[in-house]
Amino acid sequence: xxxxxxxxxxxxxxxxxxxxxxxxxxxxxxxxxxxxxxxxxxxxxxxxxxxxxxxxxxxxxxxxxxxxxxxxxxxxxxxxxxxxxxxxxxxxxxxxxxxxxxxxxxxxxxxxxxxxxxxxxxxxxxxxxxxxxxxxxxxxxxxxxxxxxxxxxxxxxxxxxxxxxxxxxxxxxxxxxxxxxxxxxxxxxxxxxxxxxxxxxxxxxxxxxxxxxxxxxxxxxxxxxxxxxxxxxxxxxxxxxxxxxxxxxxxxxxxxxxxxxxxxxxxxxxxxxxxxxxxxxxxxxxxxxxxxxxxxxxxxxxxxxxxxxxxxxxxxxxxxxxxxxxxxxxxxxxxxxxxxxxxxxxxxxxxxxxxxxxxxxxxxxxxxxxxxxxxxxxxxxxxxxxxxxxxxxxxxxxxxxxxxxxxxxxxxxxxxxxxxxxxxxxxxxxxxxxxxxxxxxxxxxxxxxxxxxxxxxxxxxxxxxxxxxxxxxxxxxxxxxxxxxxxxxxxxxxxxxxxxxxxxxxxxxxxxxxxxxxxxxxxxxxxxxxxxxxxxxxxxxxxxxxxxxxxxxxxxxxxxxxxxxxxxxxxxxxxxxxxxxxxxxxxxxxxxxxxxxxxxxxxxxxxxxxxxxxxxxxxxxxxxxxxxxxxxxxxxxxxxxxxxxxxxxxxxxxxxxxxxxxxxxxxxxxxxxx
Amino acid sequence: xxxxxxxxxxxxxxxxxxxxxxxxxxxxxxxxxxxxxxxxxxxxxxxxxxxxxxxxxxxxxxxxxxxxxxxxxxxxxxxxxxxxxxxxxxxxxxxxxxxxxxxxxxxxxxxxxxxxxxxxxxxxxxxxxxxxxxxxxxxxxxxxxxxxxxxxxxxxxxxxxxxxxxxxxxxxxxxxxxxxxx
Numbered sequence: 099x100x101x102x103x104x105x106x107x108x109x110x111x112x113x114x115x116x117x118x119x120x121x122x123x124x125x126x127x128x129x130x131x132x133x134x135x136x137x138x139x140x141x142x143x144x145x146x147x148x149x150x151x152x153x154x155x156x157x158x159x160x161x162x163x164x165x166x167x168x169x170x171x172x173x174x175x176x177x178x179x180x181x182x183x184x185x186x187x188x189x190x191x192x193x194x195x196x197x198x199x200x201x202x203x204x205x206x207x208x209x210x211x212x213x214x215x216x217x218x219x220x221x222x223x224x225x226x227x228x229x230x231x232x233x234x235x236x237x238x239x240x241x242x243x244x245x246x247x248x249x250x251x252x253x254x255x256x257x258x259x260x261x262x263x264x265x266x267x268x269x270x271x272x273x274x275x276x277x278x279x280x281x282x283x284x285x286x287x288x289x290x291x292x293x294x295x296x297x298x299x300x301x302x303x304x305x306x307x308x309x310x311x312x313x314x315x316x317x318x319x320x321x322x323x324x325x326x327x328x329x330x331x332x333x334x335x336x337x338x339x340x341x342x343x344x345x346x347x348x349x350x351x352x353x354x355x356x357x358x359x360x361x362x363x364x365x366x367x368x369x370x371x372x373x374x375x376x377x378x379x380x381x382x383x384x385x386x387x388x389x390x391x392x393x394x395x396x397x398x399x400x401x402x403x404x405x406x407x408x409x410x411x412x413x414x415x416x417x418x419x420x421x422x423x424x425x426x427x428x429x430x431x432x433x434x435x436x437x438x439x440x441x442x443x444x445x446x447x448x449x450x451x452x453x454x455x456x457x458x459x460x461x462x463x464x465x466x467x468x469x470x471x472x473x474x475x476x477x478x479x480x481x482x483x484x485x486x487x488x489x490x491x492x493x494x495x496x497x498x499x500x501x502x503x504x505x506x507x508x509x510x511x512x513x514x515x516x517x518x519x520x521x522x523x524x525x526x527x528x529x530x531x532x533x534x535x536x537x538x539x540x541x542x543x544x545x546x547x548x549x550x551x552x553x554x555x556x557x558x559x560x561x562x563x564x565x566x567x568x569x570x571x572x573x574x575x576x577x578x579x580x581x582x583x584x585x586x587x588x589x590x591x592x593x594x595x596x597x598x599x600x601x602x603x604x605x606x607x608x609x610x611x612x613x614x615x616x617x618x619x620x621x622x623x624x625x626x627x628x629x630x631x632x633x634x635x636x637x638x639x640x641x642x643x644x645x646x647x648x649x650x651x652x653x654x655x656x657x658x659x660x661x662x663x664x665x666x667x668x669x670x671x672x673x674x675x676x677x678x679x680x681x682x683x684x685x686x687x688x689x690x691x692x693x694x695x696x697x698x699x700x701x702x703x704x705x706x707x708x709x710x711x712x713x714x715x716x717x718x719x720x721x722x723x724x725x726x727x728x729x730x731x732x733x734x735x736x737x738x739x740x741x742x743x744x745x746x747x748x749x750x751x752x753x754x755x756x757x758x759x760x761x762x763x764x765x766x767x768x769x770x771x772x
Numbered sequence: 773x774x775x776x777x778x779x780x781x782x783x784x785x786x787x788x789x790x791x792x793x794x795x796x797x798x799x800x801x802x803x804x805x806x807x808x809x810x811x812x813x814x815x816x817x818x819x820x821x822x823x824x825x826x827x828x829x830x831x832x833x834x835x836x837x838x839x840x841x842x843x844x845x846x847x848x849x850x851x852x853x854x855x856x857x858x859x860x861x862x863x864x865x866x867x868x869x870x871x872x873x874x875x876x877x878x879x880x881x882x883x884x885x886x887x888x889x890x891x892x893x894x895x896x897x898x899x900x901x902x903x904x905x906x907x908x909x910x911x912x913x914x915x916x917x918x919x920x921x922x923x924x925x926x927x928x929x930x931x932x933x934x935x936x937x938x939x940x941x942x943x944x945x946x947x948x949x950x951x952x953x954x
Contacts, residue, residue, distance in 0.1 A: 103888055103946050105939060111892045112911035118875055120801040124815045128801070129793060131819040136789065136826055249794060522820065661810075702884035 122252060123317045129256040130263070131522065191231045191238075192257035218275050218290060222297050225268035229301040232261045232322075239318075255318055262321045265301075269328045270532070276335045289367075289439065291340040296440040298333035302326060344432060353424040357431075361415045364431040364438070368412055371438045375405060401441050408437040487540035494547040495535070498528065501554045508561050523653075524553040549656075552593055555586035556649045583645065590640055594652055597633055600659050601626065607666050615685065616669055622662065629658040683736040690743035691731060694724050697750040701757070716756075720749035778840055781833035784826070793822055796841060799913055800848050806896075806908065807852050809868055817855075821848040842919040849905060849923075868893065895945040903938035910935045 235258045242250035276294065382398060385391040411434035418426035502524075531546035562583075604626065608618060632655035639648035701717070727742035782788055797818060804817035824847050837843050878889055896904055902924075909915040909923070921931035 103891065103943070105943060107888065108892060108939065108943055108946070109911050111889055112907060113914075114875055114878065114889075115806070116802070116912045116914070118802055118805075118873055120798050120805065120814070121811065124801060124811060124818070125797050128797065128815050128819040128822070132793060132822040132826070133790075135819075135823045136786070253790070253794070522823070698883055699887050699890065702887040 126252055126255050126259060126317065129252070130259045133256065134260065134263075135522075191234050192261050218272065219293070221268060221272050221275065222294055225265060225272060226297055226301060228261050228265035228268060232258055232265065235261060243315075258318055259321060262318075262325050266325055266328055269325070269332050273328070273332050273335060276332070276339045289435075291336055291343060292436050292439045294336040295333055295340060296436070298329055298336060299440070302329055302333075353428065354422075357419060357424040357427040360428055360431045360435070361412075361419050364412055364415065364435045367435060367438050368408065371405070371408075371441060375441075404437045404441040408434040408441065411437065488538070491535055491540040491543040491547070494544050494551075495531070498547050498551050498554070501551060501558075505554050505558055505561070508558070512561055520553050520557055524550040524557075527553070548589070548593070552586075552589055552649060553653075555589060556646055559583065559586060559645050586645055586649075587640065590636075590645065590649055590652065593649075594633060594636055594640070597629075597652060597655055597659060600663065601629055601633065604659065604662050604666055607670065611666070611669050611673060614673055615682070616673055618665075618669070622665060625658050625662060629655045629662070632658070683740070687731055687736040687739040687743070690740050690747065691724075691727060694720075694727070694743050694746050694750065697747060697754070698724070701750060701754055716749050716753040720746045720753070723749065777836050777838055779833070780829040780835045780837065783837070783840065784829040784833065789826065789829070792825075792840065792844075796844055797822075799841075800844065802912070803845065803848055803908060804852060805873070806868075806912075807904070817848055817851050820851050820855075824851070839919040839922045841915065842923045845909065845915075846923050853901075891946050892942070895942055898945050899938065899942060902934075903941060906931075906935045906938045907942065911939070 235254055239251060239254045239258060242248075242254055272294065276291070378398065382391060382394045385394060411430045415427045415431035415434065418424075418430065527546050527550035531543045531550065534540075534542040534546055608622070608626075612618065632651050636648045636651040636655065639645075639651060698721075723742050723746035727739045727746060730736075730738040730742060783792060800821055801814050801818045804821075805811060805814035808814055808817070821844060825844055828847075875889075878886060881889075896907070899907070906920065909920050910917065917928050917931050917935070920935070921928045924931060924934075926934075
């Protein structure tokens with residue numbers, strides 16, 4: 099008996115497996131998860147500080163020579179100490195040495211700001227910083243792309259992803275706070291809101307798009323699109339708040355009074371902006387870098403139009419005031435106010451060398467209008483059910499965050515380290531919940547938030563165990579916080595019940611589809627069974643009070659069920675499609691093609707095993723027919739596919755029969771060895 | 773590249789850790805992917821492995837690691853065992869390809885050579901976990917026997933023997949399955 103797959107070939111095949119290159123996106127995503135975890139490490143800041151103190155000087159001189167400003171800044175750091183580090187860090191981007199310091203300083207600033215309007219201003223500022231970082235990283239990414247440096251590309255892409263995630267978080271926070279501003283019907287509230295609108299516009303421009311066509315580029319583009327949508331939503335919300343404030347002011351104060359107030363406020367603002375404008379001009383004048391200077395000038399020219407328009411509008415407002423045309427005065431001065439704020443906000447960024455392309459801003463305007471309408475509807479949907487569901491979802495979110503905070507506090511107090519895997523899992527659920535919320539799938543949101551909360555409860559139980567009985571975390575029934583335990587137990591029960599429901603649903607759907615002639619792999623049945631087993635086990639464990647194990651088992655079952663749901667969904671879609679176009683015929687065609695392929699593989703295997711060539715004429719003819727059948731299938735001619743496929747199958751069967759005869763004839767292995 | 777005797781403290785410098793990730797991420801992903809046949813799970817294992825690694829490095833700065841790569845594989849291995857024990861193992865070329873498993877050479881091969889791949893991968897499924905790991909580390913990732921031995925806490929000779937036996941068993945299974953298909 100010949101051994102055709104010998105050891106050498108076996109090793110060759112195994113070696114070939116190492117040529118499988120994992121999808122870039124998966125690596126990038128994993129990378130960002132890992133480094134988000136690394137960043138969270140509180141001790142890491144100390145490492146940076148340590149490095150600053152000891153080994154840092156040669157490092158700077160070696161790596162940062164090209165950027166003498168940074169070197170100077172860092173030398174200052176070393177001479178002056180802490181505050182300088184923070185200052186030097188402010189222009190760092192993700193991936194730079196001092197970026198952690200920048201984030202830390204921001205967190206301090208944020209925490210130190212009293213809540214209310216100032217906090218919102220800081221939030222907006224931080225969001226803007228993230229978009230500036232993204233813009234800088236985008237340039238880096240394009241550079242890596244140009245140099246075909248794939249490693250750098252993936253690294254930068256990871257950083258961009260981190261920054262977009264942070265930006266989205268910020269926008270999210272802003273979104274939830276704009277509503278508060280509605281209530282502040284003073285000039286300051288208006289200024290902030292107008293500023294927010296301008297900032298949203300600005301960020302939209304800065305973010306732009308990613309040019310790379312590769313897998314990484316596509317992923318980043320998708321990310322970016324997500325950010326743009328939330329940005330537009332935020333802008334729409336801010337505008338609605340703005341209108342609200344204006345309307346209220348007008349109705350409360352009487353038209354004349356508010357018109358007079360607005361005109362005088364805008365005059366003050368104009369003076370302030372004029373001073374700032376001359377400072378900016380002086381700064382541009384003093385810029386040494388020629389290229390940067392040209393860019394700054396161009397941007398200034400563009401923005402200067404806003405300033406001029408504002409001046410005209412203010413003049414018009416004053417005239418209208420003189421003629422007692424209150425509405426005209428009010429609207430033109432409000433417009434002027436907005437223009438002034440738009441004028442000042444973007445200029446600060448020229449230092450970051452950002453190329454805000456002219457004409458970027460009006461783009462997407464239509465889409466934005468629609469979103470604005472949506473936002474307005476959202477404000478009014480409070481009475482109907484949607485509003486109810488939304489409030490519930492948001493409440494669930496808040497509760498979950500509170501729970502998480504409590505959990506963290508408890509963990510810190512008890513000195514217990516929480517399981518990173520579970521935290522990451524909970525994080526994923528929360529992210530998914532966030533996405534569902536953005537899609538207005540509120541029930542889904544609540545479900546996902548509850549999943550996360552279940553994990554929090556598990557962790558909470560873990561803390562209880564570890565603190566009560568040291569080093570016996572694997573022992574039976576966690577004791578401790580009794581009420582938390584009961585609560586968790588109930589929630590777990592609900593979750594298990596839900597999973598059973600899903601399982602039943604899957605079974606019903608499966609039966610239905612099978613009735614329609616769909617075939618499922620045996621594996622699916624097996625998995626259903628193992629999911630059922632796991633759920634039963636989870637129930638048993640819960641009954642025994644082993645909450646943590648019970649929950650873990652339930653989660654495993656959940657994973658399986660999720661996958662099965664996807665398979666069933668796909669099958670249903672397929673069935674739908676089949677019904678729509680040609681129905682059974684298409685299914686038969688698919689089936690026959692599959693059979694032909696299988697038979698071909700089988701023949702190949704036989705040929706390898708027994709080292710006999712099948713009849714070449716038959717095989718070639720069959721392959722030809724197979725090719726034609728596939729072409730027919732692609733054209734949607736299912737009848738022809740079936741006919742050609744059957745012919746091919748017949749030929750292959752003949753070839754197989756022939757081989758079988760030869761094998762049995764030449765070596766009677768089958769009877770003797772089997 | 774084998775790094776000898778690196779201290780955890782050195783590895784937990786950000787640049788070193790990033791390098792470690794860049795060097796091993798594809799390998800760990802592949803390892804998990806072939807064990808779990810699911811790209812989502814492979815991705816989870818990859819990130820969880822490096823998070824654990826980071827935590828370990830931070831907690832034990834003074835520990836010297838002789839075989840860093842082997843250590844990371846060990847973490848991944850434990851994670852797979854812990855987290856996915858309940859799962860029905862299933863490796864088939866079809867499932868893998870469906871999940872995005874692409875081999876440049878496989879695509880170029882003739883159908884009969886392709887069939888060999890299918891047989892080998894299916895046969896791998898029938899191996900025990902340890903045998904599968906051994907073959908993967910030695911034959912797929914080309915890890916030195918010495919490092920493999922350090923993962924399993926055995927001496928080099930013992931590791932060689934085990935690898936050889938696993939390969940032999942794989943061969944037997946492959947041949948058995950070919951016969952069965954007639």
